[in-house]
Amino acid sequence: QETICIFGTGDYGRSLGFKMLQCGFSVVFGSRNPRMTSILPSGADVLSYSEAAQKSDIIIVAIHRDHYDFLTELIEVLDGKILVDISNNLKINQYPESNAEYLAQLVPGAHVVKAFNTISAWALQSGALDASRQVFVCGNDSEAKQRVMDIARTLGLTPLDQGSLMAAKEIENYPLQLFPMWRFPFYLSAALCVFFFVYCVIRDVIYPYVNEKKDNTFLMAVTIPNRIFPVTALILLALVYLPGVIAAILQLYRGTKYHRFPDWLDHWMLCRKQLGLVALGFACLHVLYTLVIPIRYYVRWRIRNATVKQAISKKEDPFSTSTAWLNDSYIALGILGFFLFVLLGITSLPSVSNKVNWREFRFVQSKLGYLTLILCTAHTLVYGGKKFLSPSVLKWYLPSAYILALIIPCTVLVIKFILIMPCIDRTLTRIRQGWE
Amino acid sequence: QETICIFGTGDYGRSLGFKMLQCGFSVVFGSRNPRMTSILPSGADVLSYSEAAQKSDIIIVAIHRDHYDFLTELIEVLDGKILVDISNNLKINQYPESNAEYLAQLVPGAHVVKAFNTISAWALQSGALDASRQVFVCGNDSEAKQRVMDIARTLGLTPLDQGSLMAAKEIENYPLQLFPMWRFPFYLSAALCVFFFVYCVIRDVIYPYVNEKKDNTFLMAVTIPNRIFPVTALILLALVYLPGVIAAILQLYRGTKYHRFPDWLDHWMLCRKQLGLVALGFACLHVLYTLVIPIRYYVRWRIRNATVKQAISKKEDPFSTSTAWLNDSYIALGILGFFLFVLLGITSLPSVSNKVNWREFRFVQSKLGYLTLILCTAHTLVYGGKKFLSPSVLKWYLPSAYILALIIPCTVLVIKFILIMPCIDRTLTRIRQGWE
Amino acid sequence: QETICIFGTGDYGRSLGFKMLQCGFSVVFGSRNPRMTSILPSGADVLSYSEAAQKSDIIIVAIHRDHYDFLTELIEVLDGKILVDISNNLKINQYPESNAEYLAQLVPGAHVVKAFNTISAWALQSGALDASRQVFVCGNDSEAKQRVMDIARTLGLTPLDQGSLMAAKEIENYPLQLFPMWRFPFYLSAALCVFFFVYCVIRDVIYPYVNEKKDNTFLMAVTIPNRIFPVTALILLALVYLPGVIAAILQLYRGTKYHRFPDWLDHWMLCRKQLGLVALGFACLHVLYTLVIPIRYYVRWRIRNATVKQAISKKEDPFSTSTAWLNDSYIALGILGFFLFVLLGITSLPSVSNKVNWREFRFVQSKLGYLTLILCTAHTLVYGGKKFLSPSVLKWYLPSAYILALIIPCTVLVIKFILIMPCIDRTLTRIRQGWE
């Protein structure tokens, strides 16, 4: 039975101590005023800091960084021991050096290991460890690191070696992040949504109100969202594949692949996955909004009235094969595009993408990805159909939203088409194989 | 080439031997009557138990626990060797001590390691190892454990260190379980379904039959399920967030978080994930049943008849903007709620939840979770709309099912709303930070 | 700081060197004409091959296999060192022996380790390591292997020990594969689709054209796919469960389970997962195509015309409870079947299947799988309903597509039903427990 010493009887110290006792370790607490209270997990000892430190050669420092200074008094006792820094900060990059490096400076003789900071006290205590099985570990002494990783494993956690103490800064920033890679796609799509919302409200609500005094506000609940969402999805999807063609043009122009891309392009390429998944989310919404069309009161009312009118006027409505073709085609294209879209999403699940090799992943993401883009663009083009650029759809000189939405996808597809022409493709391939 | 000894030429012994030979080990079987049959994997030797034991220092005991006694005769030969216990029982907690501990008592000189019991003989032989790559390993001698884990890894399995031999009981129970955490959500939802089925049959089938002699039984195929499922989903969703507010009230009342919650609350909190996923399943069913409405014969017939009647009477049906608003709103709320619901489901996939940090997981599960609950509740409230509590919808004094369904969600939301008011929230936060 | 030597300043050498420098290693390149160019990652040294080899005891050979011969000149320098072979071939099984074994023959004194070949140069350089975190490692010297695995881990990759150098061939083939297990299901389903497409075009397009001169070509966009897809899905689903019953019959007939199955059966059983998922894809398409029915122009036109006709003729259309029952039942059966189908799909996600034990996996895949098959078959049977085998649906003696589709599922279900009858089941269970 190994003995572990925990400095600090605060929330985190207690939770960790409780968990360790559960897993068969024996635990000694170090505290400023050592007294055994009911709050502390039963079975543990509480001693003064220096006494406690002597009981074990692994010491977990469950204290806020601001109060580390008193440790300088214990330098001798701590010499050669393993100090585990579990502290977090309140803001990203709050201090110039990481807490663990600061601790290593304070107690130079000790082997400092950073660990456990990603696990919350409450999760430890309640066992609700869903999000956070991963314990990032770093440290300069590899044996010390190994021992801490063994402890983590015994507690039922998944330690991940992150290298030397230089990685501590990143590890400390990790639990403070809130979806950093998703931020750009999120703001971009929000901006697109707002723009198209205003655009559609002008065309579909204000314009009829001004011209015909019709109250169309109710369109804002379903009809207008079902314009905004697909349009946003299509634009985002095209933006996933735009950086690739820009990169190709840049490489062709420079004649080498050994120049770094500009920063904005680099960042853009790294968040393509997130862009694509946000696009998928909007596409899902579009599909649900579309499937729901026939149960809407407004649609039922319109169809009923049209039928009644036709019945009263006893007119025959001739069947138009070409309309049937166009209508069925754009729906079929949409379905197939959406199907591949979801497939792309499924292969981005970490556990699935981990099981496919590089060639397969590129096949799905790049080949099927472009196919998705083609199908979705074709879906929108055929939906536009005959009325596509006829002036009658202009309201106050504003074209329909989907016409704006088509600009980027068509551009991407045209450039890509040029890039895969044999002569250009050959040059590009040679450049990408390292040729200069 | 390492030699492994396997005791017992039964089904499991053979399968394991076969796999081991395949992976480059050399295998010696121990048997009561050692004779080489065509059944045994070719390439292996068969000897008596004591002879076989001498050939290797790792011995896999592929024998049922009931027949372990003869091992006492081999105590000397087995001294210092690694004995791997792979046995399972037929029932959970069949014996007072685990099989591995029993084996360790029988042969005190050996290092007993529990392993491989979660892998089925057939899976080993056929290579169909989809569900069961994980081999839980435990034992008191860490070197012995390490060697067994190396063997498991060579066989293409994923060993997981579970600590000392005390964990053997749990490891032995594991393969006998059938979704233990899903049981409570499952029974609860079954009970809710049955209750609401009876309730709806009374209101929608028996009542019209008694009052108007109308045969509405066909409603039981789609219409009534499409009442039961969303109602169950909504109640289950609310029950996911109810324990959280109960816990908060308890903590406020007690003024400390260091008292254990009552057992029922603890268990309830631990199966919230499963409750939520079952709720998601019912919500998915509701959505499918809803989207299918316009292709139902009954609905088409109703609409056609209404249209025909209107055409014959030549009445105009005026368009009601407020109905359109209400109708479109509740549909839009449903779609958005469902979208977030699926998002919650996706983040519970182990591979996704493993990639997000604690802050992100809580953001999704707690913040977006409450948003989901709000949207779904609003969806139902707006669906009720004007007819909400009007007496005309009462049949035999029974209100509509969705009114019953709204009780718990509304309660949860109201209490939560009170709990996040600044004054109470501050106290609660302090309590949760360990303050007393 | 460890020094790593890389032979070859080509694309892969540079990318790996760049990554290693980033992760804190010091790097020495070996080259035919050592000169420092801007192309090479800054911070690395470039020496001649033999000089470079002396700087480190780990040498990564980033050279194509064709040019390995010059290494024979360096035999002495390389003696006792770790040579990491990272090469790939252009075709599967291009050479009789694997590249790594060839290297080991060339430099017998070195410890050859195969690794890194699954990681692409571009992924290394750009950090886009989504598909390819896994590094398969094999080698005869376990210490050498361990050191290479440590390096891989430091680079942020996931090393997987694959055993001795004999595994190199498989590792070298791995990155050249493109979904090998999906090939059979894919071709099979393509063949089924083509067959049923032709079949339906004959029945639904050519037949009416010949007999009534009706232009039904537009049916090819939605209506006919919505026949082909569900029919293919149902047949594939049945083919998932057919090998199981064939295997059972074979085992019963032979009276033992210790004879190997014929090769075709073995292969078939191993790609049931893929067959099932392809079936799921087709089922998803069927559902989307079905839900979209009421928004099709053709369907709306047909319904409107029927309504108008009825209104003009002032006929009442009586409500048929039995039609409502049949219609609602087959829809409900379809929804429930589809729900379980998706559930089967979710449990095949690697991260989910890894969390369930063998008993649970078999419960879902086998029990719920058969339930899915039953529900889907019942859905189709009830859909056929009264018109099932009436001669009026024959066109040119061809029955409806779904009647053909029902043959295999019904056969599988009938045989399975026979197999689970107590007397047969008992015999089978005994055979499977190893009894002869």
Ligand SMILES: Cc1cc2nc3c(=O)[nH]c(=O)nc-3n(C[C@H](O)[C@H](O)[C@H](O)COP(=O)(O)OP(=O)(O)OC[C@H]3O[C@@H](n4cnc5c(N)ncnc54)[C@H](O)[C@@H]3O)c2cc1C
């Ligand atoms: C739903 C959805 C999910 C997605 N999920 C993911 C995901 O999980 N992971 C992910 O990464 N992306 C994901 N994406 C984004 C996208 O599908 C991929 O990034 C895809 O690989 C981009 O294809 P591409 O052909 O444009 O880019 P690439 O194939 O990456 O090529 C684009 C550029 O990369 C450079 N390049 C490519 N190969 C080389 C080479 N050998 N040498 C030098 N330079 C090279 C070139 O500059 C080229 O122009 C997703 C998209 C969607 C819609």
Ligand SMILES: Cc1cc2nc3c(=O)[nH]c(=O)nc-3n(C[C@H](O)[C@H](O)[C@H](O)COP(=O)(O)OP(=O)(O)OC[C@H]3O[C@@H](n4cnc5c(N)ncnc54)[C@H](O)[C@@H]3O)c2cc1C
């Ligand atoms: C589709 C779906 C999927 C789901 N998947 C999952 C899943 O994968 N994993 C999962 O766990 N849940 C899952 N859930 C359930 C649920 O979303 C989560 O449990 C969620 O975190 C509950 O939020 P909450 O705010 O009520 O609870 P919490 O945020 O857990 O808070 C509730 C109570 O916990 C206690 N508590 C919280 N924080 C602290 C603290 N710091 N110190 C002391 N006590 C504290 C308090 O008593 C508090 O009242 C899922 C739900 C749904 C609908």
Ligand SMILES: Cc1cc2nc3c(=O)[nH]c(=O)nc-3n(C[C@H](O)[C@H](O)[C@H](O)COP(=O)(O)OP(=O)(O)OC[C@H]3O[C@@H](n4cnc5c(N)ncnc54)[C@H](O)[C@@H]3O)c2cc1C
């Ligand atoms: C959407 C979908 C997803 C799927 N995903 C997966 C997946 O992820 N992984 C997967 O493997 N399959 C998957 N499948 C395929 C299928 O569901 C499973 O293979 C399922 O287990 C087959 O059930 P079964 O009862 O026919 O076969 P089994 O239960 O495997 O039994 C079939 C035959 O196996 C042999 N057998 C079974 N048990 C024993 C034993 N103890 N001793 C000797 N012989 C035995 C017998 O010959 C028996 O006849 C999927 C299918 C679908 C539709």
Ligand SMILES: NC(=O)c1ccc[n+]([C@@H]2O[C@H](COP(=O)([O-])OP(=O)(O)OC[C@H]3O[C@@H](n4cnc5c(N)ncnc54)[C@H](OP(=O)(O)O)[C@@H]3O)[C@@H](O)[C@H]2O)c1
């Ligand atoms: N809570 C979490 O969920 C969580 C998660 C990850 C990491 N962490 C990290 O764990 C550390 C401790 O967090 P916590 O939540 O346990 O904090 P806390 O409850 O405030 O406890 C801090 C403890 O530090 C000790 N201490 C020593 N010198 C001190 C001084 N001068 N002033 C105040 N306290 C002093 C005290 O113990 P004695 O009274 O016994 O001396 C006190 O109980 C922090 O670094 C935090 O970043 C916490």
Ligand SMILES: NC(=O)c1ccc[n+]([C@@H]2O[C@H](COP(=O)([O-])OP(=O)(O)OC[C@H]3O[C@@H](n4cnc5c(N)ncnc54)[C@H](OP(=O)(O)O)[C@@H]3O)[C@@H](O)[C@H]2O)c1
């Ligand atoms: N089958 C599985 O899928 C599976 C999965 C996990 C764990 N297990 C475990 O593996 C063990 C063996 O299972 P099994 O399926 O292989 O059982 P089995 O087929 O009945 O084999 C048991 C073997 O034990 C030997 N044995 C020794 N003394 C015995 C005695 N007095 N009476 C009967 N047999 C005796 C026999 O081998 P000799 O005739 O050569 O002496 C016999 O073949 C069990 O503990 C089981 O829980 C099995």
Ligand SMILES: NC(=O)c1ccc[n+]([C@@H]2O[C@H](COP(=O)([O-])OP(=O)(O)OC[C@H]3O[C@@H](n4cnc5c(N)ncnc54)[C@H](OP(=O)(O)O)[C@@H]3O)[C@@H](O)[C@H]2O)c1
């Ligand atoms: N590129 C990838 O994505 C990737 C992925 C996995 C594996 N690999 C493997 O990595 C190895 C190298 O690939 P690479 O893409 O880097 O190829 P490369 O760009 O053609 O580089 C090959 C290097 O080998 C050296 N070399 C030594 N003797 C040679 C000779 N007689 N003729 C030509 N070159 C000679 C050259 O370096 P010096 O001029 O400095 O002597 C040359 O730069 C291959 O085995 C490949 O299968 C590549």
Ligand SMILES: CCCCCCCCCCCCCCCC(=O)OC[C@H](COP(=O)(O)O)OC(=O)CCCCCCCCCCCCCCC
């Ligand atoms: C319109 C909706 C479209 C839905 C698309 C469903 C697609 C189903 C086909 C699965 C394709 C698997 C990807 C193949 C990549 C691969 O090779 O992946 C390879 C890996 C590993 O394969 P090996 O085990 O063979 O190594 O395979 C998998 O991990 C398979 C994962 C399957 C996941 C299925 C998830 C189902 C969820 C369905 C939700 C659908 C909701 C629909 C509502 C209408």
Ligand SMILES: CCCCCCCCCCCCCCCC(=O)OC[C@H](COP(=O)(O)O)OC(=O)CCCCCCCCCCCCCCC
């Ligand atoms: C109404 C249906 C709604 C469907 C919702 C689709 C949502 C798609 C958006 C994906 C959101 C990803 C979660 C983000 C959490 C996170 O940050 O997760 C973080 C992780 C890791 O991210 P890093 O790689 O950046 O570290 O990201 C992921 O793992 C992404 C997983 C994506 C999974 C997509 C699954 C698609 C399946 C779709 C089925 C839909 C069927 C619809 C039928 C109609």
Ligand SMILES: CCCCCCCCCCCCCCCC(=O)OC[C@H](COP(=O)(O)O)OC(=O)CCCCCCCCCCCCCCC
């Ligand atoms: C018709 C569409 C039907 C959709 C079905 C949705 C099912 C939701 C219920 C989830 C069932 C979980 C499987 C249980 C296996 C298990 O025990 O699995 C056990 C594991 C591990 O459990 P523990 O954490 O308890 O050990 O649980 C999981 O991993 C849960 C994974 C949940 C995955 C949810 C994925 C949601 C994606 C939804 C897409 C739907 C799109 C719909 C569009 C219309």
Ligand code: HEM
């Ligand atoms: C199941 C799949 C799909 C179906 C059934 C479908 C159906 C439809 C329908 C019926 C419309 C007309 C909406 C209206 O009349 O207001 C439409 C419009 C549109 N769809 Fe889809 N669609 C699908 C998938 C997609 C996908 C994946 C995309 C691209 C990301 C997409 C992009 C668009 C766009 C841009 C429009 C025009 C929106 C407008 O301005 O009105 N669709 N779709």
Ligand code: HEM
């Ligand atoms: C795509 C998303 C959704 C759509 C389109 C939708 C649509 C509908 C419709 C049309 C009804 C009326 C049904 C009827 O007339 O019988 C309804 C009822 C209802 N919905 Fe939804 N819904 C969705 C999601 C949800 C979700 C996620 C929940 C909550 C978990 C929910 C809960 C309910 C409830 C409780 C009712 C009342 C059932 C009754 O008693 O009749 N819905 N929904």
Ligand code: HEM
């Ligand atoms: C949400 C679930 C489902 C719904 C709502 C549904 C609905 C329908 C409908 C409305 C039809 C008639 C199509 C037509 O009139 O052309 C149909 C046909 C059919 N369905 Fe489904 N279905 C579902 C799921 C499934 C599944 C999972 C399968 C099996 C894999 C399946 C197999 C079939 C087959 C074989 C046909 C006959 C196709 C033909 O020859 O016309 N269905 N389904």
